[in-house]
Amino acid sequence: xxxxxxxxxxxxxxxxxxxxxxxxxxxxxxxxxxxxxxxxxxxxxxxxxxxxxxxxxxxxxxxxxxxxxxxxxxxxxxxxxxxxxxxxxxxxxxxxxxxxxxxxxxxxxxxxxxxxxxxxxxxxxxxxxxxxxxxxxxxxxxxxxxxxxxxxxxxxxxxxxxxxxxxxxxxxxxxxxxxxxxxxxxxxxxxxxxxxxxxxxxxxxxxxxxxxxxxxxxxxxxxxxxxxxxxxxxxxxxxxxxxxxxxxxxxxxxxxxxxxxxxxxxxxxxxxxxxxxxxxxxxxxxxxxxxxxxxxxxxxxxxxxxxxxxxxxxxxxxxxxxxxxxxxxxx
Amino acid sequence: xxxxxxxxxxxxxxxxxxxxxxxxxxxxxxxxxxxxxxxxxxxxxxxxxxxxxxxxxxxxxxxxxxxxxxxxxxxxxxxxxxxxxxxxxxxxxxxxxxxxxxxxxxxxxxxxxxxxxxxxxxxxxxxxxxxxxxxxxxxxxxxxxxxxxxxxxxxxxxxxxxxxxxxxxxxxxxxxxxxxxxxxxxxxxxxxxxxxxxxxxxxxxxxxxxxxxxxxxxxxxxxxxxxxxxxxxxxxxxxxxxxxxxxxxxxxxxxxxxxxxxxxxxxxxxxxxxxxxxxxxxxxxxxxxxxxxxxxxxxxxxxxxxxxxxxxxxxxxxxxxxxxxxxxxxxxxxxxxxxxxxxxxxxxxxxxxxxxxxxxxxxxxxxxxxxxxxxxxxxxxxxxxxxxxxxxxxxxxxxxxxxxxxxxxxxxxxxxxxxxxxxxxxxxxxxxxxxxxxxxxxxxxxxxxxxxxxxxxxxxxxxxxxxxxxxxxxxxxxxxxxxxxxxxxxxxxxxxxxxxxxxxxxxxxxxxxxxxxxxxxxxxxxxxxxxxxxxxxxxxxxxxxxxxxxxxxxxxxxxxxxxxxxxxxxxxxxxxxxxxxxxxxxxxxx
Numbered sequence: 001x002x003x004x005x006x007x008x009x010x011x012x013x014x015x016x017x018x019x020x021x022x023x024x025x026x027x028x029x030x031x032x033x034x035x036x037x038x039x040x041x042x043x044x045x046x047x048x049x050x051x052x053x054x055x056x057x058x059x060x061x062x063x064x065x066x067x068x069x070x071x072x073x074x075x076x077x078x079x080x081x082x083x084x085x086x087x088x089x090x091x092x093x094x095x096x097x098x099x100x101x102x103x104x105x106x107x108x109x110x111x112x113x114x115x116x117x118x119x120x121x122x123x124x125x126x127x128x129x130x131x132x133x134x135x136x137x138x139x140x141x142x143x144x145x146x147x148x149x150x151x152x153x154x155x156x157x158x159x160x161x162x163x164x165x166x167x168x169x170x171x172x173x174x175x176x177x178x179x180x181x182x183x184x185x186x187x188x189x190x191x192x193x194x195x196x197x198x199x200x201x202x203x204x205x206x207x208x209x210x211x212x213x214x215x216x217x218x219x220x221x222x223x224x225x226x227x228x229x230x231x232x233x234x235x236x237x238x239x240x241x242x243x244x245x246x247x248x249x250x251x252x253x254x255x256x257x258x259x260x261x262x263x264x265x266x267x268x269x270x271x272x273x274x275x276x277x278x279x280x281x282x283x284x285x286x287x288x289x290x291x292x293x294x295x296x297x298x299x300x301x302x303x304x305x306x307x308x309x310x311x312x313x314x315x316x317x318x319x320x321x322x323x324x325x326x327x328x329x330x331x
Numbered sequence: 332x333x334x335x336x337x338x339x340x341x342x343x344x345x346x347x348x349x350x351x352x353x354x355x356x357x358x359x360x361x362x363x364x365x366x367x368x369x370x371x372x373x374x375x376x377x378x379x380x381x382x383x384x385x386x387x388x389x390x391x392x393x394x395x396x397x398x399x400x401x402x403x404x405x406x407x408x409x410x411x412x413x414x415x416x417x418x419x420x421x422x423x424x425x426x427x428x429x430x431x432x433x434x435x436x437x438x439x440x441x442x443x444x445x446x447x448x449x450x451x452x453x454x455x456x457x458x459x460x461x462x463x464x465x466x467x468x469x470x471x472x473x474x475x476x477x478x479x480x481x482x483x484x485x486x487x488x489x490x491x492x493x494x495x496x497x498x499x500x501x502x503x504x505x506x507x508x509x510x511x512x513x514x515x516x517x518x519x520x521x522x523x524x525x526x527x528x529x530x531x532x533x534x535x536x537x538x539x540x541x542x543x544x545x546x547x548x549x550x551x552x553x554x555x556x557x558x559x560x561x562x563x564x565x566x567x568x569x570x571x572x573x574x575x576x577x578x579x580x581x582x583x584x585x586x587x588x589x590x591x592x593x594x595x596x597x598x599x600x601x602x603x604x605x606x607x608x609x610x611x612x613x614x615x616x617x618x619x620x621x622x623x624x625x626x627x628x629x630x631x632x633x634x635x636x637x638x639x640x641x642x643x644x645x646x647x648x649x650x651x652x653x654x655x656x657x658x659x660x661x662x663x664x665x666x667x668x669x670x671x672x673x674x675x676x677x678x679x680x681x682x683x684x685x686x687x688x689x690x691x692x693x694x695x696x697x698x699x700x701x702x703x704x705x706x707x708x709x710x711x712x713x714x715x716x717x718x719x720x721x722x723x724x725x726x727x728x729x730x731x732x733x734x735x736x737x738x739x740x741x742x743x744x745x746x747x748x749x750x751x752x753x754x755x756x757x758x759x760x761x762x763x764x765x766x767x768x769x770x771x772x773x774x775x776x777x778x779x780x781x782x783x784x785x786x787x788x789x790x791x792x793x794x795x796x797x798x799x800x801x802x803x804x805x806x807x808x809x810x811x812x813x814x815x816x817x818x819x820x821x822x823x824x825x826x827x828x829x830x831x832x833x834x835x836x837x838x839x840x841x842x843x844x845x846x847x848x849x850x851x852x853x854x855x856x857x858x859x860x861x862x863x864x865x866x867x868x869x870x871x872x873x874x875x876x877x878x879x880x881x882x883x884x885x886x887x888x889x890x891x892x893x894x895x896x897x898x899x900x901x902x903x904x905x906x907x908x909x910x911x912x913x914x915x916x917x918x919x920x921x
Contacts, residue, residue: 011880014593014887019351021891022592022661026344028895029596029902036903044337076900080907142624149626303525310836 036077038068043088047169051200116234118187120329126152127328130186132177133240135161136195136306139313140240144190146314147321151330156184164196165222177229188324189230190317192240192274195306198253210253220260227264227271236270236327238320243276243312244286246305272323276316280308290315338445343658346438350662353434355427357584382418384440384451385411428584432554435562435662442563443528450526453491458557460487461536465543465550477544484540492533495525500729528567530726532560534693539574541697548575555581564659568651570669571689577664585663593887595660596894600901602653605646607909609868613643615910617861622834625843633847635861637827640834642868645673648687672872674826677818679743680751682826694723709752716748717741727833732841736832743825 034041042065045057068074081087121127131141137159145155158180163171173193180186200207201218208214230237239261242254258277265273280300281287289297292311300312308316325331422433444451464484471477539556542548550556551574559577621628621636628636649670656666669689676682683691699719705712717738724737809817828845835841889897 010884011877012884014591014884016589017592017887017891019348019587019590019592022590022595023348023351024891025592025596025894025898026347028892029898030340030344032896032899033902036899037906040906041337077903077907080904084908086907086910139623145624145626155624155627310840 034064035068035071035073038065038074039078039088041065047167118234118328121152123152126154127188127330128184128186129153129155129188129190130158130180130184131155132158132173132180132189132191133193134159134163134195136242136308137190137192137240139308139310140190140192140317142310143313143317144321147317148324148330151325153330156186162196164193165219165226166197166199166201168222170196174225174229177226181230181232181235185232187234188236188238188328190238190240190320191226191230192242193226194242194254194257195245195250197257198247198249210249211256215253216256216260219257220263223261223264227268231268231270236272237268238272238274239265240274240316241276243280243308243316244284246286250306272320274316274320276308279315279319280312293318342438342442343661346435347661350431350435350438351587353431354587354663355431355584356588357586382414382416384437384455385414385418428582429554431584432558432581436554436558439558439561439563439566443561443566446527446567453526453529454532454561455557457488457491457532457536458560459553461540461560462550462553462556465540465556468540468543469550481540481544485537488533488537488540492529495529497725497729531569531571532566534571534690534697535560535574538571538693538697542574548578551578551582562659562664564655564662564664565666568648568655569687569689570652570655570666571693572666576667580664587663590663591660591887593889593894594883595657596898597883597886598653598657598660600898600905602650602657604901604905605650605653608905609864610643610646610650611910612908613639613646613861613864616858618643618834621847622836622840622844625840625847628847629850630848631857633844633850635857635865637831637844638865639861640830641674641823641827642865644830644833645670646868674823674869674872675819676822676826677815678747678822679740679825680747682822683740683744690723690726694719698722713745713748716745720744731838732832732835735838735841736829739825739829739832 038061042058042061045054045061048054048057065074129144131137131144137157141155141157141159145153158176160171163173165173177189177191197219198210200209201215201222203218208218227237241261242250242257244254245251254277262273265271277284280290282290286305288299288301288305290300290312292298292314298311300308300315302309422430440451440454443454461484464480464487467480468477468484471480539548539550539559543550551559555578556574558581559572559574562572562577565572617632617636617639621633622640625633652669656669659666667689669687671685671688673682673685676685699715702715702718703711704715718741720741721734721737724733724735724740727733727736831844832838832841835844886894886897
């Protein structure tokens with residue numbers, strides 16, 4: 001049995017107070033803390049999926065932020081965050097990420113030009129590869145590095161947990177990708193989205209419900225937007241399709257997503273769709289264990305029934321590797 | 332509903348005042364009124380949480396789907412209403428501690444159900460089964476009967492744990508080992524997702540049953556055992572609290588007039604900062620890149636990544652523990668210490684006296700000693716030590732990396748003990764009091780020798796004195812200070828070597844990381860903020876407990892308004908420095 005001298009140690013007497021005192025401390029801390037931290041709280045409220053919880057959160061955080069702005073109590077936090085490089089993303093309504101381009105109509109007459117002649121990468125000037133997207137892309141980078149081991153590549157990762165095309169409030173992907181293209185100027189972009197996209201989306205015309213034709217049309221517009229953001233001379237895109245998962249909400253939205261992505265990809269000869277529902281499944285059915293390259297069954301998923309693990313990522317990139325090696329002269 | 336989230340803050344802001352409002356004041360009643368205050372005259376208090384949980388389940392996860400026949404839906408809704416009504420009516424009959432117990436049990440189940448409602452049934456099932464087995468053991472006087480029920484309890488608990496945590500791992504391992512011999516094991520199509528915290532509450536349940544078998548305690552009423560097992564501050568990631576530590580606190584009302592809230596707020600604030608700022612920053616800035624794609628990093632980056640993980644996992648897990656202890660204090664309960672500046676350890680034995688202390692003593696009491704401890708000869712003691720650490724490694728996760736981690740610690744601990752024993756034999760006169768060769772049980776958090784224990788057995792607790800004797804790997808001719816620091820340096824690097832296996836997703840990746848330590852090149856450049864963060868948090872390990880205690884005492888003497896404002900500024904500061912997207916606690920996975 002514990003006694004007073006066990007733990008926590010009390011080398012100098014501490015004051016004991018009534019529970020009401022502790023409650024007052026909690027309330028003061030939460031109230032003053034909310035005012036000091038209003039920007040982040042409001043940002044967190046904006047980042048929630050659409051629904052009653054987000055609506056109510058915004059109703060509460062809006063006035064708190066207004067008071068904080070008026071009294072400038074949020075300045076201290078803002079300055080510390082700036083020094084730390086933790087600037088908050090602008091709220092959804094200000095991102096301009098919602099609908100800017102129309103979907104690209106699939107065009108059977110799109111000229112099928114011959115693939116451009118790519119340069120031969122060298123150790124001094126390696127092939128620049130960018131891996132971008134949501135958390136499903138987590139192990140894609142390591143799998144590519146492993147699969148291209150000994151070849152001259154420079155792989156950069158820019159994926160974000162919780163992000164997606166339906167979540168421009170978390171990451172404004174068109175803006176992020178434009179910045180990446182201007183900065184690291186990758187020659188190959190490997191990207192994928194969808195794990196966090198099974199939710200309603202905001203459009204200038206209002207909210208579109210997941211599973212409706214309007215939702216698919218909106219999603220297709222956003223796919224077009226990110227593809228346009230990465231388009232560039234001599235650049236190739238591999239879009240990693242959403243794998244089959246155990247999550248009912250994702251599976252319900254998956255056909256709409258796949259349809260939207262494939263329509264846009266088919267209109268761009270420099271973009272390729274990597275069908276993971278074929279390679280990371282047991283004849284289309286979800287499976288935690290699949291044969292690896294040697295034929296041995298290995299676990300290919302994380303325990304959440306959604307994300308591929310390193311072995312799963314190896315299976316996903318397997319069909320991409322020979323194409324990359326050949327086209328990009330990595331042999 | 333993780334600790335550092337707004338949802339949890341709202342949950343706790345509701346639970347804490349309700350808890351104190353329902354808690355009877357101690358020492359105000361005597362005799363029958365005291366019994367009534369403790370609720371001993373109220374039978375079947377479990378009806379309240381059972382009714383509420385049943386109703387919530389029928390309205391939530393077990394709710395009839397749209398295609399069910401209308402009359403069946405109506406019947407189910409009526410049943411839900413009936414259960415809720417029965418629980419509500421019974422609630423008003425409850426008094427004193429029983430009413431508090433029912434409330435906190437319900438709150439804990441809501442907390443746990445927030446992860447997955449289905450697992451609440453597992454927790455409740457584990458509670459009922461272990462209580463029944465403890466009672467069966469307690470009722471028997473014959474040793475054979477007691478041992479039989481104990482065996483049933485151990486098999487049942489470990490069986491559930493194995494099913495959820497290790498089934499896939501063992502099938503996969505058997506498949507790869509026996510496949511070439513023509514013996515095929517078909518891995519499951521769907522891996523089982525282990526319930527959060529199953530390892531922790533299973534170990535606590537086992538300690539309750541085993542202590543009953545050892546006649547150290549008698550089974551308590553079901554409601555109290557249920558609260559002990561499910562108490563939300565320690566439910567998902569410890570600390571592993573013994574029944575003998577928690578149940579006596581549960582049987583006496585907590586004093587609402589004397590809450591150690593100053594320390595509680597201190598611990599919660601520090602724990603929050605460790606988790607959301609330090610742990611998250613190091614993970615993003617150096618650890619994840621190094622461990623995800625080792626081949627892109629050179630020796631210096633890789634070494635920083637390994638050191639960074641040592642600090643990351645310390646801040647992550649000790650941050651969680653700080654918050655758990657602080658939250659429990661705000662409810663009036665005291666938990667045992669779980670960390671005590673582990674990177675100041677000058678030997679691995681000393682490290683395990685300071686790291687995850689509640690797991691260490693659990694392994695000592697319920698694994699190492701039953702294996703025979705050091706009562707069956709020197710060689711057997713070494714084997715027992717090694718086995719204990721390997722099993723301890725496997726407890727962390729179903730992977731070969733954890734087995735290697737445990738084997739490394741077990742092997743090094745055995746080596747240290749051999750060196751320590753040799754040094755002790757060479758001494759002509761033994762030093763007064765506990766020395767390096769004396770394996771005396773130590774009470775968690777105090778360093779004080781537990782004289783109640785008769786067994787001369789411990790995995791973690793040689794009563795090492797800080798100083799020259801604390802480093803078995805150091806040479807006797809060195810000065811005490813040199814020996815101490817050599818011991819610390821060697822121990823820290825052995826621990827870091829273990830962390831490589833602990834962090835890496837597989838043995839292949841672990842060896843790939845280690846291989847990069849021999850790769851000298853320009854690398855990606857040294858991030859000075861990372862270096863400073865690692866250095867500062869290593870330095871904080873050496874801050875004296877006295878200085879921290881004085882600061883805590885001063886904070887506790889501030890007025891409520893002052894404390895609130897200080898905490899608010901600290902929260903804003905923490906929020907400003909925290910990177911976006913804080914990952915779940917590492918130990919939630921165990």
